[in-house]
Amino acid sequence: MDTFLQQIINGLVLGSMYALVALGYTMVYGIVNLINFAHGEVLMIGAMVAMSVIALLADASLPGWLILLIAIPVSMLVCSSLNFSIEKLAYKPLRQAPRLAPLITAMGVSLLLQTLAMVIWKPNPKPFPQLLPIDPLDLGGPVITVTQLLILLVTALMLLMLMVLVNHTRLGRAMRATAENPRVAALMGVNPDRVISATFVIGAALAAVAGIMWAANYGTVQHAMGFLPGLKAFTAAVLGGIGNLPGAVVGALLLGLVEAIGAGYLGDLTGGVLGSHYADIFAFAALILVLTLRPSGLLGERVADRA
Amino acid sequence: MKSLAYRWPIFLALAFALLILPIGMQELGAGWVRILALAMLYILLALGLNIVVGYAGLLDLGFVAFYAVGAYLYALMASPHLFETFAAVSQGFPQGLHAPIWLVIPLAAALAALAGALLGLPVLKLRGDYLAIVTLGFGEIIRVFLNNLEHPVNITNGPRGLDRIDPMSLWGLSLSKPLMLGDFKIASVTLYYWLFLALVVLSVLLCYRLEHSRIGRAWMAIREDELAARAMGINTRDMKLLAFALGASFGGVAGAMFAAFQGFVSPESFSLMESIMVVAMVVLGGIGHLPGVILGALLLAALPEVLRYIAGDIQNLTGGRIDAAILRQLLIALAMIGIMLLRPQGLWPGGLAQPGLARRT
Amino acid sequence: MSLLEVNQVSKRFGGLQALADVDLRIEVGAIHGLIGPNGAGKTTLFNLITGLYTPDSGQFSLDGKRYRPQAVHEVTKAGIARTFQNIRLFKDMSALDNVLVGRHIRSQAGVWDAIWRSRRFKREEKALREQALALLDYVGIESYAWHRANSLSYGDQRRLEIARALATEPRLLALDEPAAGMNASEKKVLRDLIERIRADGRSILLIEHDVKLVAGLCDRITVLDNGRVIAEGTPDAVQRDRRVIEAYLGA
Numbered sequence: 001m002d003t004f005l006q007q008i009i010n011g012l013v014l015g016s017m018y019a020l021v022a023l024g025y026t027m028v029y030g031i032v033n034l035i036n037f038a039h040g041e042v043l044m045i046g047a048m049v050a051m052s053v054i055a056l057l058a059d060a061s062l063p064g065w066l067i068l069l070i071a072i073p074v075s076m077l078v079c080s081s082l083n084f085s086i087e088k089l090a091y092k093p094l095r096q097a098p099r100l101a102p103l104i105t106a107m108g109v110s111l112l113l114q115t116l117a118m119v120i121w122k123p124n125p126k127p128f129p130q131l132l133p134i135d136p137l138d139l140g141g142p143v144i145t146v147t148q149l150l151i152l153l154v155t156a157l158m159l160l161m162l163m164v165l166v167n168h169t170r171l172g173r174a175m176r177a178t179a180e181n182p183r184v185a186a187l188m189g190v191n192p193d194r195v196i197s198a199t200f201v202i203g204a205a206l207a208a209v210a211g212i213m214w215a216a217n218y219g220t221v222q223h224a225m226g227f228l229p230g231l232k233a234f235t236a237a238v239l240g241g242i243g244n245l246p247g248a249v250v251g252a253l254l255l256g257l258v259e260a261i262g263a264g265y266l267g268d269l270t271g272g273v274l275g276s277h278y279a280d281i282f283a284f285a286a287l288i289l290v291l292t293l294r295p296s297g298l299l300g301e302r303v304a305d306r307a
Numbered sequence: 308m309k310s311l312a313y314r315w316p317i318f319l320a321l322a323f324a325l326l327i328l329p330i331g332m333q334e335l336g337a338g339w340v341r342i343l344a345l346a347m348l349y350i351l352l353a354l355g356l357n358i359v360v361g362y363a364g365l366l367d368l369g370f371v372a373f374y375a376v377g378a379y380l381y382a383l384m385a386s387p388h389l390f391e392t393f394a395a396v397s398q399g400f401p402q403g404l405h406a407p408i409w410l411v412i413p414l415a416a417a418l419a420a421l422a423g424a425l426l427g428l429p430v431l432k433l434r435g436d437y438l439a440i441v442t443l444g445f446g447e448i449i450r451v452f453l454n455n456l457e458h459p460v461n462i463t464n465g466p467r468g469l470d471r472i473d474p475m476s477l478w479g480l481s482l483s484k485p486l487m488l489g490d491f492k493i494a495s496v497t498l499y500y501w502l503f504l505a506l507v508v509l510s511v512l513l514c515y516r517l518e519h520s521r522i523g524r525a526w527m528a529i530r531e532d533e534l535a536a537r538a539m540g541i542n543t544r545d546m547k548l549l550a551f552a553l554g555a556s557f558g559g560v561a562g563a564m565f566a567a568f569q570g571f572v573s574p575e576s577f578s579l580m581e582s583i584m585v586v587a588m589v590v591l592g593g594i595g596h597l598p599g600v601i602l603g604a605l606l607l608a609a610l611p612e613v614l615r616y617i618a619g620d621i622q623n624l625t626g627g628r629i630d631a632a633i634l635r636q637l638l639i640a641l642a643m644i645g646i647m648l649l650r651p652q653g654l655w656p657g658g659l660a661q662p663g664l665a666r667r668t
Numbered sequence: 669m670s671l672l673e674v675n676q677v678s679k680r681f682g683g684l685q686a687l688a689d690v691d692l693r694i695e696v697g698a699i700h701g702l703i704g705p706n707g708a709g710k711t712t713l714f715n716l717i718t719g720l721y722t723p724d725s726g727q728f729s730l731d732g733k734r735y736r737p738q739a740v741h742e743v744t745k746a747g748i749a750r751t752f753q754n755i756r757l758f759k760d761m762s763a764l765d766n767v768l769v770g771r772h773i774r775s776q777a778g779v780w781d782a783i784w785r786s787r788r789f790k791r792e793e794k795a796l797r798e799q800a801l802a803l804l805d806y807v808g809i810e811s812y813a814w815h816r817a818n819s820l821s822y823g824d825q826r827r828l829e830i831a832r833a834l835a836t837e838p839r840l841l842a843l844d845e846p847a848a849g850m851n852a853s854e855k856k857v858l859r860d861l862i863e864r865i866r867a868d869g870r871s872i873l874l875i876e877h878d879v880k881l882v883a884g885l886c887d888r889i890t891v892l893d894n895g896r897v898i899a900e901g902t903p904d905a906v907q908r909d910r911r912v913i914e915a916y917l918g919a
Contacts, residue, residue, distance in 0.1 A: 035436040090644055099435040100366060101647045104590055107368075107583060108643030115636045119629055227579075234440065281451050284444035291437055292429045513783060520782035520789070521768075521775055521796075524761075528769045531758035538718065538756075540744030540773030540836055549779065 006142040007260045013148045013217065015256025016155035020210035021233035022240070022248040023162065024203025030179040030243035031199050034091065037106035039207060040230015041113035042079050044223065046208030047128065047215035048121050050075040054129050064131030072212055076205040083204035084197055092193070117223035125222040128215035151213045158206060159249060166245065171198055179243060232259075232283040239290050241300025250299060258282060325504060329497040339612075340496040344568065346608035347503035348561045353588040353604035354510050354597075355557025360586065361595030362523060363550035364530025366439040369426070369446025370585050373555040375453060375577035376422050377415040377562025379463060382572045384411065385473035392461050405473050411563050419559020420552040427551035431544050446582050453574040468573025475502060475567040482567075499568050506564065510557060514597055517553070526550055527595075580636075587643050593653030602655050607642075611635045669732045671696045671871050672717070672748075672840055677726030679712055686712045687895045690726070694840065699862065699872045701882040701903075704892035705915055710875045711753060713892070714844055717873075718750045719743040731839075745773050749838035751829040753845050753875075759818040763809060763828050766817050767800040770835025800835065807831040807861060823854045830861065834870075841865060842873045847881055859885055883907060891915070 021043055028036045053071040060067070090109055094102045132150065136143035166172035177185035178195045186192050214229060215221045236255045240247025263279040290297065332339040352374060359367045383389055384406035389396045396404065406414075430441050457465035474483035474495075482502065486493040517523050525546050528536035537543050566572050588607045593599020614631045629637075646653065674692035678685070687709045694700045702710050715721045717728065719737035728735040730746060737743045749770075758766050775796055781789040804810040807827040812820055820828060826846055833841055843862075847855050855878065862885060866872055876882045882889060883903040891899040891906055893915040899906050906912055 033436075035440060090648065093648055097647075097651060100364075100590075100594075101651050103366060103436060103439055104586070105644050105647040107586070108640045108647070111583065111636060111640035112644065115633055115640055118633055118636075123633075231440075231444070238437075278451065278455065281444075281448045284448050287444055288429055288441055291433055291441060295432075295437075516782050516785060517779070520793075521772060521777045522779055522782050524765060524769050525772055527761060527765075528758050528772075531760060532756050534720075534740075535752070535756040535758065536769070537740040538744060538750055538752075539770050539832065540741045541769070542741050553779070 002141040003264065004261075005139075007264045008257065009139075009142055009144055009148065011257035011260030012253065013151050013256070014260055015236075015253035016151050017210045017214050017217070018229065018233045018236045018256055019249045019252035020155060020158060020206040020213075021229060022237040022252045023245060024207050025234050026237040026240070026242055026245060026248040027175075027199045027203050029237070031175065031182070032091070032095070032196055034102050034106065035234065036091075036200075036203075037103070037230075038086065038110040038113055039203065040226035040228075040233070041110050041117075042083055042204050042207040042226070043211035043214065043229055044117060044221070044226030045082060045113060046075045046079045046204075046211030047221045047225065048117055048211075048223075049078045049208075050212045051126065051128055051215065051221055052121075054131065058129075068131045068212075068216075072209060075212060076208045079204040079208035079211075080201040083200045087197060087200040092196075114223050114226075121221075121223065123223060125220045128219055128221050130216075130219070132216070147213075147216045151217060154209065154213065158209060162202070162206070162245070165202070171195075175199060228280060228283075235283045235287040235290070238287060238295075239297055241297030244297065244299050247297055247299035251297065254298075255283065255286065258286070322508075326501070329500045330493070333494055333497060337494055337496050340494065340500055342609065342612045344496055344500040344503055346605055347500065347507050348565055348568075349585070349588065349608040350507050350601055350604040351503070351510055351557055351561035351564075352585045353592070353600045354507075354514050355554045355561070356585050357554075357589050357595065357597070357600045358514065358517070358526075358557070359550050359554035360589055361600065362518065362526040362530065363547060364526075365430075365547060365550065366435055366442070366586075367551070367554070368439045368443035368579075368582050368586060369449070370442075370554075370558055371577045371579070371582040372426070372446045372449040373419040373422055373558030374562040374565070374581070375449055375574075376419050376555075377559030377564075378566040378572045378577070379453065379469070379562075380415050380418055380559070381406065381411050381563035381566040382469040382472050383462075384414075385567070386469050386471050388464060388469050388471075408475055408477060412560055415559040415563035416556040417559075419562070420556040422559075423551040423553075423555025424548050426555070427548045431547055443579065443582070446577075446579060450574050450577055450579075453577065463574075466574060468571060468575075470571040472566050472570045472572070474570065475499070475564070477502070483570075503564060506560065511597060511601070518597070522546075522549070530595075584639065587639050591642055591646050591654060593656040596653065596655060596657035599653050599655035599657070603653070606654075607639065610638060614638075669696075670694060671698075671731065672735075672873075673729045674713075674717065675727045675729075677713070677716060677723045677728070679709075679716060679721060679723050685895055687716070687723075687892075690892070690895070690897055691900075692890055692897075694871055694873055695887070696871055697866060697869070698887045699866055699874060699885055701886035701889040702873060702875045702892065703877070703879070703882055703889060704898075707894075708892040708915075709895040710892055711844060712895075714750065714842060714873075714875060717743075718748060718842060741773075744836050744838070747837070747839035748842060749833035749836045749840075750842040751826075751833050751844055751846060753848070755825050755829055757817040757825060757829055757832070759816070761817060762814050763804060763817055763820065763831075764797075764800050764813040766828055766832050767803050767835045768796055770803075770832040771796050771799060772836075774835075774837050803831045803835055804828075806834070806864075808857070823850055823857075826850070826858070827861070830865075834865070838870060840871045840873060844875050845877065846874070847876055847878050855881055879907070 021039065024039050025036065028034060050071040053074050054067055057067045057070065086109055090105050091102055094105060132146045134145065136145045166175060174185065174190045174195050175198065177188065177190055178192055182192055232255060233252065236252035237248045239255060240251030259279055259282055262282055329340045329343060332343065352370065356367065356370050359365050384404055387403055390400065390403045426442065426445050430438050433441060453463050454466055456463040474481055476482060482498045483495050485495050486498060525541045528539065528541060529543050529546055533543055584607060588603040589600050591607065592601065592603020611631060614634050670693045672694040674690060677687060677690045679687045690713060702713065704710055712721065716723050717737060719740040719742065728737060735746065758769060775792055777789045777792050801810060801813060804813055807830055809824050809827055812824060817825065817828060830846065847858055850858060859881060862872060874882065874886065886903055888901060889903055889906045890897055891912050898911045898915060899909040
C-alpha cells in the first residue's frame with residue numbers, strides 16, 4: 001500500500017509539471033490553432049537559465065531558497081521574452097499560410113533552440129544544484145521531498161493565478177473571446193496580436209517554472225531534456241481536450257499518475273517482459289488512443305462536423 | 308509527357324556523368340564515394356517521404372521507422388544473430404542466414420509497406436498537426452522497441468545493435484570486395500554506389516509514373532481539399548493508406564541497403580533527427596516535385612561533409628563549442644525556418660514559369 | 669417513379685433542430701429548386717443527401733431503391749454529384765486536372781497499371797484526357813484547360829466546378845448556389861448551361877437565392893423555412909403562396 005501511495009505522490013508531482021507545460025500548448029492551440037512544437041524546449045531553456053543564474057549567485061552567500069527565488073523570475077522573464085520574439089519572427093508571418101508551414105517552422109525552432117542550448121551550455125548533462133533540503137519528509141509510509149512539496153504548491157499557485165487572469169481580467173476576457181471567434185473578437189476591439197503575444201508569454205512563463213522544477217526534481221539538465229516532457233504534456237493537453245484549460249490540468253495529472261503507477265508496476269504486470277523503460281511510450285500510446293477514439297478529449301466539446 | 312521526351316539527351320549525359328563520377332572521386336579518396344553512396348540512400352528516403360508528404364499531403368514525422376524496419380529485417384536475415392541466439396534457427400539453417408538480394412528487396416519493401424499501412428490506419432482521420440505528432444510518436448515507439456527487445460527474447464540485441472551483417476552480393480559478386488577490371492580497380496564503395504544509383508533511377512521512374520496517373524491525381528486532390536476529393540468519389544481512406552504503404556516501402560528498401568552497406572545497425576541510426584532530416588529534405592527541395600526533392604536530399608546529405616572543411620575553423624573560433632555535427636543541426640534548423648518564411652514552395656518547386664499555368668500531369 | 673425521394677428526414681445539431689420531417693421528391697429529368705431564407709436548412713439538406721451528415725431519422729430512396737448516404741464517396745458512385753457554396757476546387761491543379769479527378773470513379777487504372785504503363789493504362793489516359801477536354805468545352809472554358817484553377821475568374825471557377833461534377837457521370841447534379849456572385853449576363857450563361865445539362869439527360873437539384881433565376885429555370889420548387897417544408901410546387905404556385913411570402917418578408 002505504501003508503494004502505491006508513493007506512486008500516487010510521484011504521479012501528482014509529475015502531473016503538476018506536465019500541467020504547467022500542457023497549459024501553454026492548449027492556450028496557444030486554442031487561439032492560433034498551432035501545435036507549438038518548440039514549447040518543450042522552453043522548459044529546457046527555463047531550467048538552463050535558472051542553472052546559470054544560480055551558478056552566478058553561488059558565491060553570494062545567500063540562502064538556497066533565496067537564490068531559487070531570484071532564479072525563477074529571471075528565468076521566466078528570459079523564456080517569456082524568447083517566446084515572444086519567436087512568435088513575432090517565426091509564427092506571425094505564417095498565420096495565413098497553409099497548415100504545413102507553421103508546423104515545419106515550429107520544428108525548425110525546436111531544433112534551433114536545442115542546438116543553441118548545446119552551444120551555450122555544452123551538450124553534456126549537468127547537475128542542477130540542490131538548493132533545498134534533500135531529506136524527505138516522512139508522511140507515515142510514503143515520503144515526499146521538500147522539492148516535491150514545493151512543486152505541488154507552486155503549481156497550485158500558478159494555476160490559481162492563471163484562473164484569476166483568464167476569468168477575471170480584461171486580458172483574460174480578450175483571450176477567451178479570441179479563442180472562441182477571432183474575427184468577431186477583433187471586431188469588438190480586441191487586438192489579436194496582443195492576445196496572441198500574451199498567450200505565448202504566459203505559456204513560456206509557466207513552462208520555465210516547470211523546467212526549473214523538473215531540473216530540481218531530477219537533478220540534471222541537458223539540452224534534450226525538453227523533448228519528452230513536451231510531448232507528454234501535449235498528450236495531456238489533447239487528453240483533456242485541446243483548448244480547454246481545466247482539461248489540460250486534468251489530463252496532465254491523469255497522465256502523471258498513469259505513468260508513475262505504470263512504471264512502478266509494469267514489470268510485475270507483464271512478468272518481466274516489459275520493463276519500466278517502456279513507460280515512455282505510454283504517453284504515445286495514450287495519445288494515439290485518445291486521438292483515435294475520442295479526439296475531443298475528456299473535457300473537450302463534441303463539435304459537430306459542419307461542412 | 309512530350310516535353311520530357313525532348314530532353315532525353317540531357318538525361319543521357321547526366322546519367323553518364325553520374326556513372327563515372329565515383330571513378331573520378333575514387334582518386335580523391337574512398338570517403339567521398341561513400342558520401343555519394345549514402346546520399347543515394349537519402350534520396351531514396353526523400354522520394355518515399357515525398358509520396359506521403361508531397362503527393363498526399365500527410366505530414367509523417369516518423370518516417371525513419373520504415374528505414375529501421377528494412378534495416379533490421381535485413382540484419383536479422385543476413386547476420387549470425389538469429390543463428391547464435393535461437394537453437395531452432397541454427398538447426399534449421401546450418402549454414403546460417405544469408406538472404407540473397409532478390410529476396411531482400413521485395414521482402415523489405417513488403418514489410419515496410421505493411422508497417423506503413425498499420426501506421427496509416429489509426430491516423431486516417433487526423434488533421435495535419437495531430438497526424439504529425441502521432442507519426443512522430445510511432446517513430447519513437449519503434450526506436451524504443453528496437454532498443455529494448457532483448458529480453459525475454461533477444462531479437463534486436465538492444466542498444467548494442469546487430470553487426471557482422473552480410474554485404475550485398477549480386478549473382479555471386481560480393482560488393483564488399485573491389486572489382487578488378489584488368490589492372491583497374493573499382494572500389495567496393497563504388498560498387499555500392501552503382502547499386503544505389505540504380506535503385507534511385509528505378510525509384511524516380513516509379514514516382515514519376517505514379518505522379519502522372521489516376522492515383523497521383525487522386526493523391527493531389529486529397530492534398531488540396533480532402534472533402535472535395537471525397538465528393539468526387541475518391542475513397543480517401545484507401546488512397547491515404549496506399550500513400551503510407553508505398554512511401555514506407557521506399558524507406559524499407561533503403562534501410563536494407565543501409566544495413567548491408569554499413570555491416571552494422573543500431574537504434575542510434577534511427578532517431579527522430581533522421582526523420583526530421585528527411586522531412587527537411589523534401590520541404591527544402593520542393594514538396595511534391597521530384598527534381599526539387601532530389602536536390603533537397605543531395606544538399607542536406609552532402610552538407611555535413613562540406614561542413615567538415617569549414618567546421619574546423621569555426622570550432623577554433625568558438626573555442627570548440629561548435630563542431631560539425633552541431634553546425635549541421637544549426638543549419639538544418641535555420642533552413643527549415645528560413646524556407647518556410649522566405650520560399651515556402653521550396654528551392655525548386657513544381658509549376659511552369661508562366662503564372663496561371665499549372666504543372667502538367 | 670421519381671429519381672430521388674427524401675422522406676421525413678430530420679437532423680439536429682445540439683440544441684438546434686436544423687431539419688424536421690422534410691420531404692422532397694425529384695423527378696427524373698427535372699430541375700428542382702430548393703429555396704428559403706438564410707438558415708432555413710437548405711445546405712443541411714444538401715449535405716444530408718450527399719452523405720456529409722447522417723440524418724437522425726428519415727429515409728432516402730434513389731431510383732425506387734433504398735438509399736443510405738453513408739459515405740460521401742459512395743454517394744458519388746451512386747450517381748449524385750455536387751458543387752459547393754464556397755467553390756472547393758483543387759486550387760493548385762490545372763482546370764483539366766480538376767476535371768480528370770472527377771473522372772476518377774469512372775476509370776480503372778490502379779497502382780500496377782500506373783507503374784507498368786500498360787496498354788490499358790495508356791488507352792484510358794488518352795480517353796480520359798479527351799473526355800475532360802470535352803467537358804471543359806461543354807461548360808465553355810476549354811481554353812483554360814492548362815491554367816491553375818485558382819487563376820480562373822470567379823464565374824469560370826464556378827463553371828469548372830460544374831464540369832468536374834459532371835465528370836463523375838451523375839444522374840443527379842446538386843448545385844449549391846451556383847449563381848452566387850454572378851452578374852446578369854453570367855447568370856444567363858449559367859441558366860443556358862443548366863438547361864443544356866437537363867436536356868442531355870440529367871436531373872438537377874438547385875439551391876439558389878435568385879428568385880427570378882429559380883422561377884425561370886425550375887420545374888418544381890421546395891421552400892424551406894426554419895427546417896420545415898412550407899411549400900412545394902411549380903414556381904408560379906410557390907411564388908403566390910402566402911406562407912412563402914411571409915417567410916421571406918417576415919410576418
